[in-house]
Amino acid sequence: MAEKDRPLTFSPGSVLVRRADRQTGDSKLRPCVVISSQARGVDPHADTVIVVPLTSDTDGSQRLSMPVIVPDALNGLQHPSAAMAGRVTSIRKARLDQFLGEVSASDLRRIRLGVVAVIGLAELLVTGSPSPTP
Secondary structure (H helix, E strand, O other): OOHHHOOOOOOOOEEEEEOOEOOOOEOOOEEEEEOOOHHHHHOOOOOEEEEEEEEOOOOOOOOOOOOEEOOOOOOOOOOOEEEOHHHOEEEEHHHEEEEEEEOOHHHHHHHHHHHHHHOOOHHHHHHOOOOOOO
16 A cells, blocks of 8 residues: 555554564454554554454354454444454554454444453453452
8 A cells, every 4th residue: 555545543443454464473464453542543653553453263262252343334344353352462553554444432342341351451440450460
């Protein structure tokens, strides 16, 4: 994609295709959902955003619970796609190319809650403070 075609801002819930990452072994062009804040997505000095990659492997064999996003006209997905909350990552904006669409607010919330659960911060939502680690 030409530089002029690349989005200049990234909103929470945006579904984009990230370029393949041969250094980490994932050689697929993979859709992902932006979960970082609106402020980060529009900040011209922030060269990264936080994303959750999606997979069309939704057979339930994964060990972690992954929210499944149903394709629709708004999100631009072609297949039901599971949000890989355990693979949340910070990615350079320059590696995000094709804008597919936007997930719904409820799907974005489910994805973000999946990340919270995976990284062990769910107790913050209930108690407001982290539990001591053993």
